[in-house]
Amino acid sequence: MEAVPRQLREAALAEKRRFFPRIEGKSRIFSFTLLSLAFMLGIVIGSLYSLFAISPDLFTATGKLLSDESFRSALSRTLKISLIVAAVSTILSYPTAIYINSIRSSKARRVALSLVWLPVMVNPIVRAYGWMIILGRYGIINSILSALRLGTAKILYTDTAIVFGLVELFTPFLISSIYSSLSSLNEELLLAARTLGAGAFRTFLDVVIPLTSKGYLFGLTVIIAGCFTAYATPVLLGGAMNATLSMLLYEYVSIFLDWRMAVALSLVMLAIVISIMIVARIAVRGRK
Numbered sequence: 001m002e003a004v005p006r007q008l009r010e011a012a013l014a015e016k017r018r019f020f021p022r023i024e025g026k027s028r029i030f031s032f033t034l035l036s037l038a039f040m041l042g043i044v045i046g047s048l049y050s051l052f053a054i055s056p057d058l059f060t061a062t063g064k065l066l067s068d069e070s071f072r073s074a075l076s077r078t079l080k081i082s083l084i085v086a087a088v089s090t091i092l093s094y095p096t097a098i099y100i101n102s103i104r105s106s107k108a109r110r111v112a113l114s115l116v117w118l119p120v121m122v123n124p125i126v127r128a129y130g131w132m133i134i135l136g137r138y139g140i141i142n143s144i145l146s147a148l149r150l151g152t153a154k155i156l157y158t159d160t161a162i163v164f165g166l167v168e169l170f171t172p173f174l175i176s177s178i179y180s181s182l183s184s185l186n187e188e189l190l191l192a193a194r195t196l197g198a199g200a201f202r203t204f205l206d207v208v209i210p211l212t213s214k215g216y217l218f219g220l221t222v223i224i225a226g227c228f229t230a231y232a233t234p235v236l237l238g239g240a241m242n243a244t245l246s247m248l249l250y251e252y253v254s255i256f257l258d259w260r261m262a263v264a265l266s267l268v269m270l271a272i273v274i275s276i277m278i279v280a281r282i283a284v285r286g287r288k
Contacts, residue, residue: 058267061260065268070248075272077159078245081234082227084163089171089223090216097178098208113179116172124169128236131165132156135237157239165233170226174219181215182208217280225273245269 065071100112119127134140135155142152155161189211193203209216231246238244243251245265252262 057260058264061264062268065261065264070243071245071265074243074245074248077242078228079272081159081162081166081244082224085166085170085227086220086223088163088167089174090220092167092171093174093178093219094204094208097175097182100175100179101182113176116175119168120172124232125236127168128165128233131161131168131237135161135164156237157242159238159242161237162234162242162244165237166227166230169230169233170223173222173226174216177215177219177222178212179215181212185211217277220280221277224276228269228273 096116100109100116103109103112122130132139136142137152137154137156139156141155145152155164185208189207190203193207198206229246230244231250234242234244235247240247249262249265249269252258252265
């Protein structure tokens, strides 16, 4: 009774080989790979065609953009804000992530992580208006300064106000990335470092930072890319006079209707973000 099914299978295989003689074994994998590459190549070519169809003189527009004073000012401001936000978020994220990881109760850890993500769940415009109330002329900070007879400080509609808003927005991403790396860290390595006489700070520098560098790099990528693309927070807290690259891009698209400059600015922003990430990756590898 086994002979009949075997004969049927052999006949089916023979029929299959007759119609698909070249798609067997490794040839099948190779053919599937070629089809996948052709599909991806089609997407890339289509994207490039659409890009240059919108802006055929892209290189001219890029040269004009790089020589524009408003672009250089927005680039300088965006880079400065991004680096400050990254530095402040790093200072806040590592202690917070270490504390959350030290909580023994899994339920308490989940509650702590939920509290960390609570600001992100708020609408960006509502969050920005909250900072406007805190940082305004008659806000909480200036009220405290006035009560201490220290005068008032102009914080709203400055780069400092933008930093406050972006730190609150993006720090939870870095905390979660570092916490994810810490949760998978072998605690025996920390015990070994303490046994060898390393203090808490030395253990943090030589053990914790290198072993959490991948998670930190991922969070840093989110922060820098987010600072370059954030629009609502900079425009509400920084004002129209303190333009960032995302605000300049909005002006090219919505006000000036200059698609060539908008495309050129988008590519420049992408190149800058990728370059910063490559440098960060090299720095992490060098530390290892």
